[in-house]
Amino acid sequence: MSTSKTVAGGVGALTTVLATGALLAPAASATEHQDNSAYAIAASGLLKIDPLPSVRASAGFDQKSVAEFSLPGGLFTLNVLNAQASKDFAKASIKDVSVNPGVLIHADKPLLTAAAITADCKDGKATSSLAKASLGDIKLDAAAAPNTTVSVPGLASVTLNKQTRNKDDSIAVTAIEISVDGVQKLSLASATCAAGSDSGGVTQTTAPTEPAKPTDKPTSPSKPADDKSGDADQPAGDKPDANGNAPTPTPVPAHLDVTG
Secondary structure, three states: OOOOOOOOOOOOEEEEEEOOOOOEEEEOOOOOOOOOOOEEEEEEEEEEEEEEEEEEEHOOEEEEEEEEEEOHHHHHHEEEEEEEEOEEEEEEEEEEEEEEOOOHHOOOOOEEEEEEEEEEEEEEEEEEEEEEEEEEEEEEHHHHHHEEEEEOOOEEEEEEEEEEOOOOOOOOEEEEEEEEEEOOOEEEEEEEEEEOOOOOOOOOOOOOOOOOOOOOOOOOOOOOOOOOOOHHHOHHHHHOOOOOOOOOOOOOOOOOOOOO
């Protein structure tokens, strides 16, 4: 369901259409697995601007900044353009935004202004935020629902918090996308990140098992058996009799020299 609102002044009559469907808009193009990435501004159409500054987390954390970006005639005036990306998140932001199509709409004031624009993406979840943002005389929500559109009939269409899902389940969020009469597209603050893991980033481990208890009791060392191997070699008289009396000495034959 949509609502409409007409506001006079600024860039003329503006019709606001809020699209708050739960489903994300389909991705215009899909690629295989994408690294987390971000950029502050890009444009295609009559005026082409390569993503600037552009970062990608293919080699780890990456961050780039541009102090100021502007074009002759005041078409775009942007300050502090920043982009960050790592294996865990992606983020882009711009301060002091002024977009003025100028001769296209014969306006005496910028089409879009904002104190700050930010796009965040982490674990497959995307958000964007605006600070003191206006389209003509219409104040824009600080946290618009995904894929909220605000249009200038016959001239421009603005999408806030644009979110698209890719085939690899990564998600891209663009804080503001402006399409001018179908011949020019401008993207401000965009971030793309991979889907979150099913385990929520927590590694499950198996509890250590207790060492098995010994089942057999240790056996007592056995006493050495009596050695009777030498008894047969001993003369019978050397042994005590049954009553415990001393043995009878056994004569030992010997030769004694007789002296006289």
